[in-house]
Amino acid sequence: MTENASNVIARGAEAPPLGDRLRQRRKALKMTLQEVADEAGFSVGFISQIERGITVPSLTSLIAVCRTLKVEAGSFLNPPKVATPFTRREHRPIYGLGQQGGNAVSYERLSASFPGNVLRSTIIHEPPGHRSEPMSHEGEEIFFILKGALTLEVDGEPMVLEAGDSAHFPSLRVHTMWNHTGEPTTILHTCTMDVFGDGEPSGSPTDSLAVTRAENRLDATDNGMSNKDMGNRR
The missing domain is CATH 1.10.260.40 (lambda repressor-like DNA-binding domains)
Structure with missing residues (x-):
């Protein structure tokens, strides 16, 4: 970046x-x-x-x-539109909702927009101590922790997710998340809610493709994740 x-x-x-x-x-x-x-x-x-x-x-x-x-x-807001199907890591802009320096949550858009598209995917950079307000909405979502750790609470039940861990749940369940650590947390987040405000998508569903290059992709096995039971981290 x-x-x-x-x-x-x-x-x-x-x-x-x-x-x-x-x-x-x-x-x-x-x-x-x-x-x-x-x-x-x-x-x-x-x-x-x-x-x-x-x-x-x-x-x-x-x-x-x-x-x-x-x-x-x-x-x-003015999130970047994905005009072409390929997004290079070095050309992917960071955007957000406020000018708060290191205390602001920032996002990198990964997904493209085309007719029939229902997935919206971002990389979220969560600063230390940041906490989201509890909410629920339509659809479903997946969190995958790329770096650091995050506390995810779903229907009042907190669970600590570490690098390599993931969570997938219906978004109608009341959920909130916060970075309980002293370091930034990086999250791959995919949901079916239109978080980009794209409006009417353009292009063809038969020839649309979004590819993102990354030099330093996280390997969960490097962190000793294997098949650890998530329930042990509650």
């Missing part, structure tokens, strides 16, 4: 902060913080922190809020 994680994209430097724009939209709809929180499935405190710029939401959290505010999530 040639870009620093601090160079995330948020619709350009001239755009108003994410929280201000969400607050303006909420007031335009004459909705209270409580109404937005109830409909989106979050706490009032979480919505308030987003509006005040204290918290930067994850992509999935932003989408839930935007649905409540009846606005496209794509208008609040």
Whole structure:
């Protein structure tokens, strides 16, 4: 990767902060913080922190809020479109939702967009101490830990995932994750929720292909993962 994680994209430097724009939209709809929180499935405190710029939401959290505010999530971020089926590692940009340097979650887009496409895949760079808000939504998702460790909680049951571990579950189950360590965690995340706001896909489902080159692919056996029972890490 040639870009620093601090160079995330948020619709350009001239755009108003994410929280201000969400607050303006909420007031335009004459909705209270409580109404937005109830409909989106979050706490009032979480919505308030987003509006005040204290918290930067994850992509999935932003989408839930935007649905409540009846606005496209794509208008609040500028994730890179995959115009060609091949993505070279050195050309894959890092993007996110805020300019918070090392404290910001950043993303690398892996999946392409084409008619019939249902999978959205990203590499997530989770900073130390970051915690997502509990949420549920349609579809399903898979987490695969490339580097570091992560606590994933599903329906109130926490489980520590380490490099080489994975989790696959229906997204309707209430889930949250946090980096409980003092080091960044890198996650391969695939889901069926439209986290990119692509709109109507273009291209042909018969000739679409996305390939990503990587020089340092993680080998789980190098970390002594073998067939370790995940339940032992709870």
